Amino acid sequence: MKSRWSEKWIYWVFRITTYFIILTISWIIFDIVIKGLPVISWEFLFAAPREGGTKGGIFPAIVGTLCLVLGTILIALPLGMLSAVYLSEYAKPGRFTRAIRLAIVTLAGVPSIVFGLFGLGLFVIFFNFGTSILAGILTLACMILPTIIVSSEESLRAVPLGLREGSLALGATKWQTIYKNVLPYSVSGMLTGSILGVGRVAGETAPILLTVAAFFLPKLPGSIFDQVMVLPYHLYILATQHHEMDLVRPLQYGTALVLIALVLGINIFAIFLRSHFRKKYKW
Amino acid sequence: MEVKIKVENLNFYYGPTQALFEVDMEIPACQVTALIGPSGCGKSTFLRTLNRMNDIIENTRQQGRVIIDGRDIYKNGIDVVGLRKTVGMVFQKSNPFPKSIFENVCYGPRIHGTRDRQVLAEIAENSLVRANLWDEVKDRLEASALALSGGQQQRLCIARALAINPDIILMDEPASALDPRSTAKVEDLIGELRKKYTIVIVTHNMQQAARVSDFTGFFYEGRLIEFGRTQKIFTQPDQKQTENYITGRFG
Numbered sequence: 001m002k003s004r005w006s007e008k009w010i011y012w013v014f015r016i017t018t019y020f021i022i023l024t025i026s027w028i029i030f031d032i033v034i035k036g037l038p039v040i041s042w043e044f045l046f047a048a049p050r051e052g053g054t055k056g057g058i059f060p061a062i063v064g065t066l067c068l069v070l071g072t073i074l075i076a077l078p079l080g081m082l083s084a085v086y087l088s089e090y091a092k093p094g095r096f097t098r099a100i101r102l103a104i105v106t107l108a109g110v111p112s113i114v115f116g117l118f119g120l121g122l123f124v125i126f127f128n129f130g131t132s133i134l135a136g137i138l139t140l141a142c143m144i145l146p147t148i149i150v151s152s153e154e155s156l157r158a159v160p161l162g163l164r165e166g167s168l169a170l171g172a173t174k175w176q177t178i179y180k181n182v183l184p185y186s187v188s189g190m191l192t193g194s195i196l197g198v199g200r201v202a203g204e205t206a207p208i209l210l211t212v213a214a215f216f217l218p219k220l221p222g223s224i225f226d227q228v229m230v231l232p233y234h235l236y237i238l239a240t241q242h243h244e245m246d247l248v249r250p251l252q253y254g255t256a257l258v259l260i261a262l263v264l265g266i267n268i269f270a271i272f273l274r275s276h277f278r279k280k281y282k283w
Numbered sequence: 284m285e286v287k288i289k290v291e292n293l294n295f296y297y298g299p300t301q302a303l304f305e306v307d308m309e310i311p312a313c314q315v316t317a318l319i320g321p322s323g324c325g326k327s328t329f330l331r332t333l334n335r336m337n338d339i340i341e342n343t344r345q346q347g348r349v350i351i352d353g354r355d356i357y358k359n360g361i362d363v364v365g366l367r368k369t370v371g372m373v374f375q376k377s378n379p380f381p382k383s384i385f386e387n388v389c390y391g392p393r394i395h396g397t398r399d400r401q402v403l404a405e406i407a408e409n410s411l412v413r414a415n416l417w418d419e420v421k422d423r424l425e426a427s428a429l430a431l432s433g434g435q436q437q438r439l440c441i442a443r444a445l446a447i448n449p450d451i452i453l454m455d456e457p458a459s460a461l462d463p464r465s466t467a468k469v470e471d472l473i474g475e476l477r478k479k480y481t482i483v484i485v486t487h488n489m490q491q492a493a494r495v496s497d498f499t500g501f502f503y504e505g506r507l508i509e510f511g512r513t514q515k516i517f518t519q520p521d522q523k524q525t526e527n528y529i530t531g532r533f534g
Contacts, residue, residue, distance in 0.1 A: 093341065162378035166440070169336060169372040170391040170447055171364045180394070181380060 029260070036257030039250045045258070048218035053238065054247045056218070058255055063220055064133075064228030065202055065262065068212065071137035071224075072144060072201050077194055079141070080148030084190070087149070088156040089178055108146035113206040115143040120210040134224040136212025140201045147200075151193025155186040188277030195270035199263045205232040231259045287312035287451060287481040288333060293347035295328055295337070302328045304505045306347070310498070315473060315482045317496035317513065319489060321528070324502040326485045327375075330453050333483065334370040335363055351451070368395065371444035375456040377436040379428035379443075384411075384420050387428045387439055391447035406446050414442035415472050434465025441472065452476065454484040458491065470495050489529060493517050501525045 043057050050056035091097040119139025129135040159182050167177040205213075213233040221228045238252045288310040295303035303325050310316050318326040331337045332349060335356060348355045356366050368391075380387050388407040389397075397403055407424065411417040416438045420431070428439055437457055444452055454473070458466040473482060473495045486492050492499055493513060500510040501524070509516060509525045520526045 160378070162374060162376055163380060165336065165339070165374060166378040166380065166443075167390070167394075168339060169334065169367055169374075170394060170443065171366075171368040172391075172394045173364055176394055180390075185381060 032253055032256050032260060035250065036253035036255075039254035040257065044251075044254055049216070050218070052244075053216060053234075053242065053251070054244055058229075058231070058234060058251075058258065060218060060220055061229040061231045061234040061255070062258065062262070064212075064214075064230040065232075065259075067133055067221065067228060068136055068140060068208065068230060069198060069202050069266065071133065072140040073195070073198050075137060076141035076144045076148055076198070077191075080145050080194060081152050081190055083145075084149045084152030084156060085178065085183075088153045089174070089182070104146045104149055108150065110143075111206075112143060112204055113209075115139055116207040116210040118142070119207060124211055130225060131210075131212060131214075131227050132225045133212055133221060133228055136208045136228075136230075137224075139207045139211045140204065143204070143207055144194075144197050144201055147197035148190075148194040151197065152186075152190040155189025155193065156182065158189065159185050188274050191277075192270045192274040195273070196267060199266040199270070202263050202266060203232055203259060205236055209233060231255060231262070235259065284314070285312040286310070287351065288483075289348075289350040290332075291348040291350070293329075293332065293345060293349065295325075295332060295345045296343060297340070298342045302505055303332070303345075306507045308500060308507060308510055310481065310483060312481050313477060313479070314497040315477050315484060315495055316498040316500065317492035318483065318485045318500050318502060319487075319492050319528070320502035320508075322487075325505040326500075326502045327455055329502065329507075330455055330483060330485050333451070333453055334367050334372055336372065338363065368447050369449055370451045370453060371447065371449035372453045373437070373440050373444055373455065373457050375459055377433065377440050377460070379431070379436045379439050381427065381429055383425045384428050384431070384439060385424040388442050388446050390443060395447060410442040410446040411439075413445050413476070414438045415468060415475075416442055432465070434461050434468060437461060437465070437469060438472065441469075441476075445476075449480065451481045451483065454482065456485050456487060459487060466491075489517075501528060503528070 045057055045062070046059050047057035048060055049058065087097065087100065091100070116139065119135055119142070123129050123135035123138045124131055127135075129138075163181050163185070164177055167181040168174070172180070208230055212227060212230065214227040214229050215237060217227060217229050235252060235255045238248045238255060242248050286309045288308075290306055290308040290310075293303055293306040294301060306329060318330065320326050328337065332345060333351075333356075337343050337345070345357065349357060351366070351370065354361070380390060382390075385404075385407055388410050389403045392403060392406050397406070408417060408421075411420060416435060419435060420426075420439075428436065431439060437460075441452075441457070458469045461469065470491065473484065476482060477497075484492075484496065496513045498511065499513040499516040501508045501516065501520075501522075503524055509520055509522045511521075516525060517529060520529065
């Protein structure tokens with residue numbers, strides 16, 4: 001009798017917890033959509049800000065964020081995938097490999113502001129890239145690398161040993177086996193995990209604050225050595241640093257909505273990519 | 284009778300654990316040799332030393348010699364890729380690649396540099412015919428190999444091994460996961476393949492060993508207890524242990 005009662009009780013604890021989480025998220029999104037939607041217009045999306053950000057749009061910030069996301073993918077994805085292949089396929093288990101793994105996990109837990117300071121020191125000052133897109137991209141790439149490596153390694157491990165053995169037994173070399181009979185089946189998982197991680201990059205503020213973000217720069221970047229405006233930092237300024245708070249309040253919500261939509265878009269793209277590859281290689 | 288594989292004083296270790304003890308065996312060419320014994324007796328380990336598949340397991344080492352066509356395959360500088368081209372392998376759990384039937388059979392030839400579509404198509408047909416699978420799949424070569432039944436998948440794996448034209452085919456319990464009809468088909472196939480290939484097959488099923496093989500080796504606790512003509516091993520074995528195992532008194 002007692003066990004049946006606790007079964008019921010536990011069921012409701014789990015259920016209510018889940019509802020609570022869903023409710024909180026819905027509330028946040030609902031609030032932003034309701035208050036942000038009225039400001040969204042052609043001009044808001046595709047024009048530069050005017051009069052200190054109280055009028056006009058956020059186009060430069062959207063472009064800046066897209067630049068950072070794409071650049072980060074371009075740099076972090078190949079690096080992360082290659083090291084994942086090394087760790088999962090080539091590295092011999094031992095103290096050295098364990099140390100590398102530990103370093104990666106630790107790196108994933110480092111606060112993003114620390115990455116920002118690191119980027120400022122190494123890329124902005126030491127390499128003399130200045131406050132620029134390049135410095136920002138490299139900083140974000142460092143930050144996202146652990147996520148990419150871990151998720152890529154997981155999808156490599158998911159490929160059954162039998163497929164590797166089958167290939168090796170046919171006289172394939174190790175690299176041929178990896179290239180023809182492991183990577184094709186794991187690349188979808190690698191990409192999906194990585195892009196979901198990159199979605200986080202779009203919303204990060206601390207690392208770009210010190211390396212790339214411009215306070216107010218109502219034009220598009222000309223090269224990777226330019227500063228840009230970015231959505232999260234723009235949002236931060238509108239919310240806390242602006243002198244005409246009441247004027248820009250609706251713009252804050254509009255910016256937040258655009259940022260959320262962008263991250264959602266990246267995630268939907270990742271999901272689409274996964275289903276595409278799944279269809280191609282069915283287990 | 285010509286000896287195809289000569290094993291001399293082979294010891295094998297997984298880390299500190301010795302799995303094979305001083306195995307000597309002469310496997311004759313173009314015959315079917317069955318390896319029997321209880322689980323964990325080392326017969327699969329032994330099979331995998333013949334194409335150096337144990338190389339991919341960390342922390343293993345071996346002593347002694349395995350001589351195939353007069354060459355010691357464990358000597359320094361031996362070409363493992365070339366070795367595995369000569370010594371094909373079929374695994375216990377059929378492992379078709381998640382590609383089309385055609386691409387599965389052509390995987391080996393492609394790896395070894397065959398590009399011409401016409402040549403590949405001929406190899407595919409030839410191999411599938413020899414594996415008794417052609418009639419069942421000829422109309423759907425582009426279909427996924429994973430859509431085949433378990434028995435068909437295993438014959439596809441045999442076809443895939445045949446496509447690189449090996450001399451020797453190692454089979455690790457190839458029918459253990461198959462139903463009786465599929466098993467019979469695989470056994471028939473082994474009977475046909477013996478004309479051209481040297482076959483070494485590990486099996487748990489003693490009736491199977493008796494049905495398909497010409498020679499039988501009985502392993503127990505990492506040692507080769509007895510090796511000889513299947514008929515003799517199954518009717519009048521020299522060793523008491525062999526007799527006990529075959530009559531079902533242990534294992």
